[in-house]
Amino acid sequence: MKSFRLKTALVVLFLSIGFVSCSSDDDKVESTVKTKTAFVxxxxxxxxxxxxxxxxxxxxFIVDNACGEFDKISETTIGTxxxxQVVAKYASDVCTQQIPDPKKTVYKxxxxxxxxxxxxxKKSETEFLTQKVVIE
Known part of the structure; x- marks a missing residue:
């Protein structure tokens, strides 16, 4: 009978350790990627x-800090x-490299x-930078 209790206790202990070690705490990593307009x-x-x-x-275009990277080009409106506009993405709120270099992307x-x-x-909150092209 003592052997049965000992085996039962060991099985319960083993299963308890298995459930605790398989908890999904690691799955709750939140994305800290933020996006913001970068002026051209x-x-x-x-x-x-x-x-x-x-x-x-x-x-x-210019990003806020050296951790900023190109994300996408989207449509925008200033007045009418x-x-x-260029949208930049930032991996986190904190960036140890504060001096940004101008970044480049290609628009087709x-x-x-x-x-x-x-x-x-978009060049600023109130104006556009314009490139004219003549298609023949």
């Missing part, structure tokens, strides 16, 4: 192009003007019609 300082690219030809523009433009187009990127 320069747009470089061709001023002319052809219908259905893809044009590439180098877009230079529509344009584009393609038009199916002829005409003069303005590529506008």
């Amino acid at each position: 300082t320069e747009i470089k690219g061709p001023e002319t192009g052809k219908v259905n030809e893809e044009l590439s523009y180098d877009v230079t 003007d529509k344009g584009l 433009f393609k038009s199916a019609t002829k005409g003069t187009f303005e590529i506008k990127f």
